[in-house]
Amino acid sequence: MAETLKTTSVGSFPKPPSLVKARQRFRRQEISLQDLRVAEQEATKEVIRLQETLGIDVLVHGEMERGDMVAYFAENWQGFTESLPVRSYGNRYYHKPVVTDRVNYQGPTGLTVESWRAAQAQTKKPIKGMLTGPYTICDWSFNDFYPDRRSLIFDLAHLVHQEAMALAAAGAEYIQIDEPAISTRPQELDLAIEAMEIVTRNLPAHTISHICYGDFDAIYPALLDLPVKQLDLEAANGQFQLLEILRRVPWPKDKELAIGVVDVHSHRLESVDEVKAGILRALEIVPADHLYIDPDCGLKTRTWEEAVQKLTVIQHAVDQVRKEEGLK
Amino acid sequence: MRITTLGSYPKIPADNGPSVRTAIQRFERRSIGLTQLEQTIRDRTHHVIQLAETHRLDVTSDGMIRWNDMFDGVVRDVDNVQSAGLLRFLDNNFYYRHPLVRGRLSFQGGVVRWWLTQAVALSTVPLKAVLPGPFTFLQLSQDDSYHNRQALLDDVVEVLRLEANSLLDTGIQEIQWDEPALAYYPEWNIREVKETLTTLTKNLSVTQSLALYWGSGIHRWIEPLATSGFSRLYLDAVSDTEVVPRLRAEPLPVEVGLGLIDARQVKKESVSELVKQLEPILRVQGESRVWLHPNGGLELLPPDHAEGKVHVLSQVRDAVVTAPRNGGLR
Ligand SMILES: [Zn+2]
Numbered sequence: 001m002a003e004t005l006k007t008t009s010v011g012s013f014p015k016p017p018s019l020v021k022a023r024q025r026f027r028r029q030e031i032s033l034q035d036l037r038v039a040e041q042e043a044t045k046e047v048i049r050l051q052e053t054l055g056i057d058v059l060v061h062g063e064m065e066r067g068d069m070v071a072y073f074a075e076n077w078q079g080f081t082e083s084l085p086v087r088s089y090g091n092r093y094y095h096k097p098v099v100t101d102r103v104n105y106q107g108p109t110g111l112t113v114e115s116w117r118a119a120q121a122q123t124k125k126p127i128k129g130m131l132t133g134p135y136t137i138c139d140w141s142f143n144d145f146y147p148d149r150r151s152l153i154f155d156l157a158h159l160v161h162q163e164a165m166a167l168a169a170a171g172a173e174y175i176q177i178d179e180p181a182i183s184t185r186p187q188e189l190d191l192a193i194e195a196m197e198i199v200t201r202n203l204p205a206h207t208i209s210h211i212c213y214g215d216f217d218a219i220y221p222a223l224l225d226l227p228v229k230q231l232d233l234e235a236a237n238g239q240f241q242l243l244e245i246l247r248r249v250p251w252p253k254d255k256e257l258a259i260g261v262v263d264v265h266s267h268r269l270e271s272v273d274e275v276k277a278g279i280l281r282a283l284e285i286v287p288a289d290h291l292y293i294d295p296d297c298g299l300k301t302r303t304w305e306e307a308v309q310k311l312t313v314i315q316h317a318v319d320q321v322r323k324e325e326g327l328k
Numbered sequence: 329m330r331i332t333t334l335g336s337y338p339k340i341p342a343d344n345g346p347s348v349r350t351a352i353q354r355f356e357r358r359s360i361g362l363t364q365l366e367q368t369i370r371d372r373t374h375h376v377i378q379l380a381e382t383h384r385l386d387v388t389s390d391g392m393i394r395w396n397d398m399f400d401g402v403v404r405d406v407d408n409v410q411s412a413g414l415l416r417f418l419d420n421n422f423y424y425r426h427p428l429v430r431g432r433l434s435f436q437g438g439v440v441r442w443w444l445t446q447a448v449a450l451s452t453v454p455l456k457a458v459l460p461g462p463f464t465f466l467q468l469s470q471d472d473s474y475h476n477r478q479a480l481l482d483d484v485v486e487v488l489r490l491e492a493n494s495l496l497d498t499g500i501q502e503i504q505w506d507e508p509a510l511a512y513y514p515e516w517n518i519r520e521v522k523e524t525l526t527t528l529t530k531n532l533s534v535t536q537s538l539a540l541y542w543g544s545g546i547h548r549w550i551e552p553l554a555t556s557g558f559s560r561l562y563l564d565a566v567s568d569t570e571v572v573p574r575l576r577a578e579p580l581p582v583e584v585g586l587g588l589i590d591a592r593q594v595k596k597e598s599v600s601e602l603v604k605q606l607e608p609i610l611r612v613q614g615e616s617r618v619w620l621h622p623n624g625g626l627e628l629l630p631p632d633h634a635e636g637k638v639h640v641l642s643q644v645r646d647a648v649v650t651a652p653r654n655g656g657l658r
Contacts, residue, residue, distance in 0.1 A: 083594070085340060086627075088423060089422065089424070090396060091349055091352045093349060144595050213416045213423060214416050238413060265414050
C-alpha cells in the first residue's frame with residue numbers, strides 16, 4: 001500500500017475583516033459577548049471550509065477566539081494581570097501577562113473545549129485541540145510572584161494537563177501543545193521536557209508540539225526527548241537549514257515530523273517548485289507516513305488572501321510530490 | 329554617580345500620548361499620510377528625550393523609535409546586506425530580522441545619520457548613538473557571500489567605523505557599541521575580541537562606550553576590555569552576579585556602568601537596596617566614574633513599567649547624592 005503524505009496547519013488563521021470589526025465593537029461595548037461569539041463561530045466555519053476546500057488532512061480551528069496564544073490563557077486563568085502591550089517584532093505587539101499570584105483555574109477546567117467542539121462539529125476530518133505549553137506561558141509572562149521559573153512552570157504544567165485531559169475527554173484525537181519558547185534556553189530544555197511529561201502523562205491522544213524561531217542547533221537531538229508523538233518545526237524561514245540539523249541522527253521510528261515550508265512572516269509568495277524542493281529534502285530524512293507538511297507557524301499575521309495563497313501553494317506542491325513519488 | 333538608559337524605548341505611550349504603533353497601522357490603512365507618520369515618530373522620540381530631561385539623565389539614547397531591531401538602521405546604511413527572516417533575539421520573546429550578507433559590504437550611509445540629526449535637534453540632554461558591535465553583528469547574521477569569517481569580520485568592522493564616522497558631526501556626544509553576543513555566548517577568543525574592538529574604536533574622535541548585557545559571561549570581559557579604547561563599559565549586573573564583586577575589588581582604568589535595574593522584569597527595584605549595593609563600588613571606583621542604568625533597552629517592558637524604571641534610576645541617583653558618606657569620596 002502506498003505511503004501517505006499529510007498536510008496540516010500550525011494553529012492560528014487570520015481573522016476575517018468581519019471578526020476584526022466585531023472584536024473592535026465588543027471592546028467599545030457596542031455589541032454583547034454573545035454577538036462576539038457568533039462572529040467568532042462564523043469565522044471558524046470559514047476557516048474550516050477553506051481547509052476542507054484545499055484538501056488539508058488534519059485541520060485547526062483557527063483560534064478566532066484568541067488574541068494571543070499566551071495571553072488567552074492568562075486572561076482566563078487566575079493569577080495573571082494584563083499589562084500594556086509589548087512589541088514582539090515589526091509592528092506586532094502583545095499583552096505580556098504578569099504573574100501576580102498563584103496560577104489556577106477560574107471556574108471549571110476545559111477552557112478550550114467549547115471552541116474545539118464547535119469546530120469539530122463542522123467537519124468529519126480531525127480538528128486539533130490547541131494548547132500553549134507551560135514553559136512558553138512562563139517564558140512569555142513577567143513573573144512577579146513565584147520565587148523561580150521552575151515552580152511557576154510546574155504549576156502551569158498541571159493546569160495545561162487538566163486542559164489537555166478535558167480536550168481528550170471531549171473526543172479530540174490530536175492535541176497540540178505549543179512550546180515555541182523551548183528553544184530559547186538550551187540549559188532549561190530538561191525543565192521544559194519535565195513539564196511536558198506532566199502535561200502528556202496518561203493523555204489518550206496523538207500529541208504534537210510546535211516549536212519555532214529558535215536555536216535548534218543548540219537543542220538538537222536532545223529535543224527528541226520531548227514526550228510528544230509529533231514535532232512541528234519551522235524550516236522555510238531559515239532556507240531549510242533546519243534539515244541539515246535534523247540529519248545529525250537518524251529520525252526516530254516512533255516520532256513524526258511536521259515541517260514548515262512557507263514563511264508566515266513574509267508577504268512574498270513562495271513558488272510551488274521551491275516548496276516542493278523543501279518537501280523532497282524532508283523526505284530524505286523522514287519517511288512519508290511520518291511526515292506532515294504545513295506553514296512555518298500560525299498564519300494570523302498574514303492577510304486572509306495571503307494565507308489562502310500560501311496554503312494553496314503548499315497543497316499544489318504536496319500533490320505534485322505525491323504523484324511523482326507514488327504517495328497518497 | 330551618573331545615570332543613563334541603554335537604547336531602545338517603547339514606541340507606544342503609557343497613557344494617551346503619540347503611538348507609533350497606531351500611526352503605522354493607520355498609515356498602512358492609508359488613513360494618514362507620510363507626514364503624519366513622521367510627526368508621530370518625532371513626537372514619540374521627543375517624549376523619550378523629555379523623560380530624560382525630567383529625570384535629569386546625564387546621557388540618553390533617542391529611544392531608537394525608528395529601529396525595528398538593533399541592526400535595522402545599519403542594515404539600511406550598508407549595501408549587500410538585507411534584513412532577512414525573523415529570528416528570536418537571544419533569549420527574549422522578541423524577534424529581529426537577521427542581516428543576510430549577499431555580497432561584499434560597502435557603506436552607503438545617511439539613514440542613521442539623518443535619524444540622529446533629527447533627535448539631536450530635539451534634545452537638551454547629551455545624546456548618544458547606539459550601534460551594534462561587530463561580534464554581535466557577525467554572530468546574529470547569515471553569510472551567503474564571504475564564506476570566510478575573518479574577511480567578513482574585517483569588513484564589518486570597517487563598515488561600522490564608517491557608520492560611526494558619519495555620525496560625528498550630528499551633535500551626538502557618545503557612541504555606544506552594543507555587544508550582547510559577547511555576554512550571551514560562551515566561546516570567544518578573548519585576544520581576537522580585544523584586538524578587533526581596539527581597531528573598531530581607534531582614532532574616532534568621540535566618547536565611545538561598550539554595552540554588555542543579557543548573559544552570565546560579562547565579568548570575564550571587564551579586565552580585557554577596560555583598555556580597548558572605550559571610555560566606559562556598561563555592564564549588566566542583573567544577568568551576571570559576578571559583576572558587582574569584581575567592581576568592588578579594585579579600581580579600573582575605565583568608567584563603569586552598572587546595569588542593576590532589570591529591563592526585562594516588571595518587579596520594581598528597591599532604591600535603598602540599590603544604594604547599598606552601589607556604595608562599595610562608588611568608594612572603590614570613585615563616584616564620578618560610576619554610572620547606573622538598566623540592563624538593556626527598555627522596550628521589552630510595557631511603557632508604564634519602562635517609565636517606572638527610569639524613575640527608579642533618578643531616585644537612586646538622588647539618594648546617592650544626599651547619602652552621608654564616610655571619607656567624603658564625592
Ligand atoms: Zn510558531
